[in-house]
Amino acid sequence: MLFGKECKTTVKFTFRGGTHLNEHKETATLPTVRLPEPRTVSIPLSQHIGAHATPTVAVGDKVLVGQVIGTVEQGLGCPVHASVSGTVKEIVTRHNAQGIPIQNIVIENDGERTLHPSVKPWGKPLAQTAPSEIIEIVRKAGISGLGGATFPTYAKLQSALGKVDTVIVNCAECEPYITANHRLLLERGETVITGLEIVMHALSVTEGIIAVEDNKPDAIALLQKAVGDNPNIRVCVVKTKYPQGDERQLIYAIKHREIPAGKLPADVGCVVINAETLSAISRAFYRGIPLVSRIVTVTGDCIKNPQNVRAPLGTPYSELIEFCGGLVKTPKKIVSGGPMMGQAQWDIHAPVTKGTSAILVFSEEYDRINTYHSACIHCGNCVTHCPMHLMPNYLAQYAQARRYDDAAKMNVMSCVECGTCTYNCPAGVQIVQYIRVAKGALRMKK
Amino acid sequence: MDQNQNPAVKAPELLTVSPSPHAHRQVTTASVMKDVLIALLPATVWGIYLFGIRAALVVVLCVVFSVLFELLTQLVLRRPVTISDCSAAVTGLLLGLNLSPTVPFYVPVVGSAFAIIVVKQLFGGIGKNIMNPALAARVFLMMAWTGEMTVFPAAYDRVALSVDAVASATPLVSLKQGVLPDASLSELFFGQIGGCIGEISVLMLLVGGIYLLVRKVITWHIPVAFLGTVALLTFLFPQGDLPRLTFMLTSLCSGGLVLGAFFMATDYVTSPVTPAGRIIFGVGCGALVVFLRYFSGYNEGVSFAILIMNALVWYLDMCTKPRVFGKKRREKKA
């Protein structure tokens, strides 16, 4: 039944709306390189939604790789680990990209990469591990969604317990430029599959689907081979279209289930996990290594040698940029994440966090295409491309006129801020930004 | 390239921080308008070839004065000058193509002024007008100078600069009387007849229309619904005792129908944004055209039909709202 007509690997699955972007995935052919040990790392004690961690080390302490340096006593959140071994130099407050002050633990790297004694594999085989134990392993390893949204993974699993019948691996990687997942699939595809098995076991689910966009045929072939004739796992090829990697669109494309507004994937029996997150779960389970590094795509027209780099969390962007040959043009904008939903950074020394899937460095020339603005000409592009089937032009107009209630009636709250409308707007209307204003105002009212 | 030899490019003190998205499709209002200008080129060239230098002058006057009036109003009203987006040029060209080559020279000037100043800028400029400026101006001119506006030269009647044209009956007049026009169907299709500068050659207009479709400037909904409705109605209810098919094809190829369906009804500002809305809009235009051609005092109904539908655009948008992902079509309001 579950393997019925819903999903065959030969058919490409997709959703209505969305847009095909200029991919810029030049880095997909280059192997991932490990960053040589950075001089210092600066690890923020809050890298995602949930409570800030409190430091458990003091200035001057020696720390080892994988050692817990910050914990969350209550509420949503996971521990923070040292990503290098060395000495705690200082604990400072820095402003993150949103301008929120956050405590950072700065560690001077001794370059030894000595592992902390707590880093050891979970001894028991998977079949004898209880779901609650797996969730605890995931929490202790500090794993959060590595696709960019960085929701703590243990909480996601917990809320999905007993509710889901399908685990979907998100390897769509629909944002332009980013190839971190693609390279991971090619280089360490098996860890994604073992991670998937762990999660399926934790949720007692028998259906695992690996969703890959059809622009990665090499990864698809490799995965299909790795999956072999495992009856519970299969590879599903989805059409290359933005935002295919959005949970809602992905579940709809594969399972034809529509998440009702305001609900979560678990409410339609699915849980969607990013490929690199699964790889991290696999490492935490089989080797005991918490989340202390991640793959970052460093690219953009200012970077001399764009490539994927595995970097310890807390590495300053500037060090990664330097490692990739430095700058060839004067940067105007540095974006963390993809160009569609990523965050523009104000600081070139900002640290790599769990959510940094890419560092894009763009020059003035690249940015110039974003500077044309005129009035909305009612062309309807935003309407036909909106994956949530909204009417972004009217939402933006209502927001401009501060008629937020009218915007609410037109379901402004359903907007996922994917940016497709603004991308396609010939008039250069900053539609998403107006929508964000309206959403913010409506939230304040509540 | 020489920058490549210099790896020591420094990051600036200040970086730009702006909200996402940081990428943009390289289509702008200006590029869209330029595509429309290109698409109108074949029909324009054909009209000038057929009617000579005077047709060229009428078109040029319309374009130049439209842009000029846009510039002047924007300067006077202290609005940002937006003539570089080419939208005024498109309006001017469309107006010119909707005029007879024999009109006195003040007609294009007054028409441009009406289109740009009254219909476009006084309503708030690009994107804010509720009627298609070129069509509104054409209707205005029709009322003000009915005689001058309805004298058409015959094909290849290269009108001299001083007009003394012999009026030729347009196919629409014949059709209205329930007889077939003198021109054969192929003459109508290829455009060897008299009429307004830009509306005569169906072939040239189709070439332009297909260009717009291929470039994704317009979608198929409006032209197909518009022309389809006209085809269906004229096929079902031919006038006189003409053979159905001939009557239908002649109706489709006569007057400003094809020009209207591909270039006027599809004007972004004055057409719906949803696919369903566009289809209803096209069907409405088509039905009104047939109705006006059959029952009104005018021979031609395209301009009026589109203008009437223009007024309904907002309602069509609201009635054809797509169902939002994850919501029921009709959400019960608590």
Ligand code: SF4
């Ligand atoms: S940002 Fe919102 S309104 Fe715009 S396309 Fe995405 S979901 Fe639709």
Ligand code: SF4
């Ligand atoms: S894409 Fe831009 S110009 Fe077109 S309707 Fe939407 S907001 Fe208006």
